Amino acid sequence: MSGGGLLRLARASAWHRRFGLGLVLASIALATFLLLAVERGRVALREGFTQSISGTDLIVGARTGSVQLLLYSVFHLGSPTNTIRWRSVQALAADPAVAWVVPISLGDSHRGFPVVGTTPDYFRHVRHGEQRALELASGRAFAGLHEAVLGAEVAERLQAGLGQALVLRHGAGEIEGEDHADQPVRVVGVLARTGTPVDRAVHVSLETLEAMHAGGLLGYRLPGRPAAPARALTAEDLQPRAVTAALVGLKSRSAVFGMQRRIADFRDEPLLAVLPGVALDELWTAVAGVERALVAMGALVAAVSLAGLVAVVATGLDARRQELAVLRSVGAGPPQVLALLLLEGALVTAAGALLGLLAAQLGLWAFGPLLESRLGLSLPLRAPAAAELGWLAAVLLAGTLASLLPGWRAYRLALADGLSPGGSA
Template identity: 35%
Template sequence: MMGVTVLFSVAAKSLRYRLSGVILTTIAVALSVFVLLGVEHVRQESRSSFASTVSGVDLIVGARTGDINLLLLSIFRIGGASANVSWESVEAINEHPQVDWVVPLSLGDSHRGYRVVGTTEGFFDRYHYGRKQPITFDTGSRFSETADVVLGAAVAKSLGYGIGDSLILSHGVADTSFVHHDQVPFTVVGLLSPTGTPVDNALFVSLEAIDAMHADEETAQEHGHDEHESHDEHDAHDEHGEHDAHDEHDEHDAHDEHGEHDGHDHSGPLGSVSAVLVGLDGPFATLQVQRWINEFEDEALLGILPGVTLTQLWDIMARIEDTLRGIAILVFISSLFGLNAMLLASMRERRQEIGILRSIGAPSLFILGMLVVESLLIVIVGIVLAIGCLIVAIGAVNGFLMSEVGISFSYQILYSSSLIALTLIVLVSVILSLLPAWQAYRLSTSPGASSSQ
């Protein structure tokens, strides 16, 4: 044990004499290990976070765009809807004999960069995450009035809102919006408990609230347009006052009839929604209902299975992961060759050092072991440095991920695959260091090595 301690002590002191080269080599090793561990951590955490974002949802229905686009929009609030699902189609899906429940989602509005989700009260009962964990309220309750809003945990924490606070929603999903729905102020009635999913990153209102915001906006625009037309007609047709009054009366009657017709067409809270979460009576009905939705005659719809679509997403991401992993391996191999080149180049300069060690009784195997330990120390320091930098990077990126996607990465960075990779890194570094170590061994056994001073 004492011999091992002395070996590491001598190797560490020897490295300090070549500090500049050792630092550069250590940084190269740390960089490659950082990329290797980072890629694996992102792969593990993203799959775990995405897979646990929603559970208990059998199908997601939207306009016929793309599987991955629909998943990212409806669950992760990424992207925008190029087309919507009519309320008549939502009702038709709900009336299917094998459908247990539906939860419509209306997206397209925001508040200070956070997405607004228009939905029904059933969302809080049907939406689960992780291992079928339900959504719970930290304080307050779900919305019951048109002007009520429920906040995700991250929204409430970031913006400092509490129960009873008022806020105005905006049109669009940009961080800065110039179109505000200030005609419908909302009151915070509930704060959700943290879930670690995009739910934390959203505001929830009723579908009736979404309808009220846009209906009032359209009414205001139409009112301004009608006033402009009325003014123009008055200037042009003053001499036909009675005729204009009669026409105005007819137009008013036509408008009333049109209003009744609109009310009949939009029997639901909205004319259309962005997506629909669907729960079925049993797992055996999934493919049958999906085929029925995809072949729906009244509207071009798309039904996707969340788990299958996630697998498609991972297949695409796997190519990027493999590319980054390959780059990291190449950087690591080049850094190891640089380490060996540094040790080999120092052999001529270290003849005197080896001679001194031999003169004080150090055996040749001690010299061989010292070179191996030097290489091992550089790699271990590089690994420790990489792990420290990765932990700092996780803390720095988590805020961005939470605000943009609604997920965060844990600080558990050592998985079984990561430990295997680190073990292989250490073994490869030891094997490659045997060449300069063997040269040092031969140098220590050559005649006159013990007298070289």
């Protein structure tokens, strides 16, 4: 029997048993879809974390772990162990290798969202994605005291718009600390969605935070202490004493390691400068087990689907014994019977894998823009990457190998029928 005839016979046989094999094909498609979704999601998540701060060369803060500094300064997770003095920030900005410095002050919140104290340079220099600048969906950046710019998610979830007054709270939680009810801030701008931690923050000026905590203008009351007498705040009162961290951009990327050493040797106070990419690599090393667990889950689903293929083909062999005997009678030998079963398994697996790939591509086309706007996961519609092609090849190979067991049994049945008195030689 020729190869073309064997292929036509395998297709016809599979179509004859299309209901059972269709269920197996659907399960293989689902397993392939899950494997591709995990792989693309893993890559997109890594890229999304990296692109949350794509335009910054160094993050400078108090001496602590590099991952911890990255998490609280960029992603607003956890609590800073210490602050850095304002004169240290000024010394950084005066370094000839530095192009810009954006200070970050954390510690307050509004209804669970972090408050980020910074300068107007934040909106000019902070980048996300592929070096994209922050954009305002409405309003303007803050320019004076008690003005706030909201991230897109804050504005959406709190239904807050331009002109609305917000009361900030000292502390990072919903009920932690006392609020600044005597000094509300007014929303003057709302940022366009970025899919980064910027969306989940309330941005105010450093001077606004100093005014709230200075015990001046309207008499801010510290916990357990009476309110300070109200007085007019001076420029010196509004100048920050310390900030949580600073984002630094350099004039030349080649100077990054030299600048990092100079910051580590800073004499006025102990400082730490980390490269965002290096800190992210450390973070991914720490969570590598989660990635492996997700991939293992997808592989397990694929294994179960292929086990179903083995079960369907194997249980149907007794019913197909007459079919195999007919094949023997027209001259098909046991090796060709084995090849027929392997080819059937490969065809079903290939069809399932292609269907899963098609479903993944359609899913990206339909939901990719939504995932990017909501979660910041960039999932463009593109051809499968090398890793994804590797998974597809692995599924196809595993499906073909899974057909060996029923194929070997069919081979033995063909031999037995061929040697029996009533069988065909």
